[in-house]
Amino acid sequence: MNSSWGSWAFVFVAAVNTCIGNLLLKQSRLKSTDSGLLSLLLSPWFLGGLVFYGINVVLFAKALEKLPVSTAYPVFAGVGFGLIAISGTWLFKEHFSQNHLVGLAMILAGIIIMSRS
Template identity: 35%
Template sequence: MTPTLMAYGALGLAIVCEVTGSSLLALSQQFSKLLPTIGMGLFFVASLFFLSHALKVLPLGVAYAIWAGVGMILTALVGLVVFRQSLDVGAMVGIAMIVGGVIVMRVFSTAGGH
């Protein structure tokens, strides 16, 4: 397995951990629920751990943009599906723009090490 593929795998794990941590943050009810609060902290630490491993190969700007962008998209989907929160047209257009930005970066940029 190539170092770049390993870095993107670590980045994927960082994103999943960040989204899980954000979901647990909502469940912690402003840190008043112990188990979701502990889980949130552990998942956020794990997210930064995996992001740091991705940064061994990927440039900071590219890795962080993908981490933040994909994390926002997945967190919005979790809010929609799990927490039954609605998205208005502006939110959906914004999410589509984030998806477009990540695709443009991956397809057209040589800065990502692909």
């Protein structure tokens, strides 16, 4: 596998981990019966989110060994935004409007433009 392709795979998997981490944080707040800080910190959903964020940092750092941050980060953020918007709608029944769709299309267009050499 080309090292650049491998680095892009790290970016994509890191974005997926960011999405999972955010979804777990949301779930930690939905399942909480207490709004205290200790309840948050001891929630298994919250702790799971932190684990996925940690994995994300390692994978993204690995990707930056071969990719410029000015290209890798917009792709990472855009993929993450898209996955979170779709997953939040599907899992938590959050509102997804036509404006969301247009925004995601614009992000995708920006990613394509920014990632072209």
